[in-house]
Amino acid sequence: MAFAGAANSEEKAEMVKKGAPAYRICAACHSLQPGVHLSGPSLAGLWGKKAASVDDYGRYTEALRKEDLVWDEDTLNAWLADPQAMVPGTTMTFRGVEKDDVRANLIAFLRRAMTEGGTVKVVKEGLVSERMASGPVPPELSSLGANQRITEIRHCRDGYFITTADGAKFPFWETNVRIKIDTSLRGPKKGEPVLLRSGMAGDRVSVVFSSLAEFKNLVAEKC
Template sequence: MLGSGLGLVLAVLIASAGAARAEPQGDATESVKRGAAGYRVCSSCHSLQPGVHLSGPSLAGLWGQKAGSLEGYGRYTKALKAADVVWDADGLNAWLADPQALVPGTTMTLRGIADDQARADLIAFLRMAMAEGGVETVVKAGLIAERTAAGQIPPNLSTLGADFRISAIRHCRDAYYIAMESGTELPIWETNVRIKVDTSRRGPKKGAPVLMRSGMAGDRVSVVFSSLSELKETLVESCGPRSGAETR
């Protein structure tokens, strides 16, 4: 009797100590505001819109949920799925301090937020943002912009015009020769070309792979196909002048 009573007291003490660690210091409103500013780094990989999964899963409605439990996100690591962690103040505090330490092998590459106050501020914001319907609350309150809430969604490639569309592409020696629908053929060093597939609704249209420029100097490009089979059919090894383009 006495033993279990003491156990209960200890459990309560430990629980409240845990909560205190993640509790923001000072004015709660200021804390949430600072947390909202800090959330910007998260938005490069996460959306707060329900069901919108970027590189990381949507964070909508995850407050109080078990780690790795969203049905619609197929890229969880086994480690995160198996982790005995709940996304409340304590769980998030440990996760954001050092994701790799809490869940060894996780693919969330964030280095961790060492500053206790910065973590507490961020968690104060996440408590609102990750609640059911949280995205509306935080956008209406002016805490973050709608586009930050949406996350950094890649550009919509399905609506790009002929200037971006590729008619043929061949590889020869150390370069890709990319024939555009507009008629020009661009020779680009192979190391500067990223070959990608985007199967989402915002990906390129079937049969219309696109060329996107990136990198500071604009000398890097991404070639994006609508499917892997299209990529396999389109890429050929050929040193004949414009051979790919002429077959079209």
């Protein structure tokens, strides 16, 4: 098996290079930047560390917390092959990498990227772009224009009625409005929820608050 050879040798530059493109499947949910947590925790510096041990990431499942796992070639090989089989009860929505050689190359790349300072190395060496290393980080919401900063939001019957800082007023069907909270430094300023449009017709929107308390305080039930 390809992995067996890789597990008994030093990191091979060719395997690392081949594994870099496969990292796309990880980058959909993870960042290599320290402290940047997305759907999953940051992978920065996790090589050789205990699973479920990132202090400022609070969404690990109890199933993973209870496992005595350390991230290395063997554990990653089993995890990337089938997370559900390795840790029953995990909520990681990933079907696994079936091909042994693809998995071995990806692990070779991860070994390089997940060591201390590995993020800088893999970007500097051109293995992945800075954007891919960062992952799908949400947009900066603290400095949007007046047409996206919400000054009033009320709910009436089956709709949300939103007023933005430029004075514009918009009615939206409640089913087309996603209420979100972003407590990160990238999130909206306190007391200034923001409006993000999506959909072909722009009739689907996300309203992003800086905290749950803000949502409760700023949304009025009023017709």
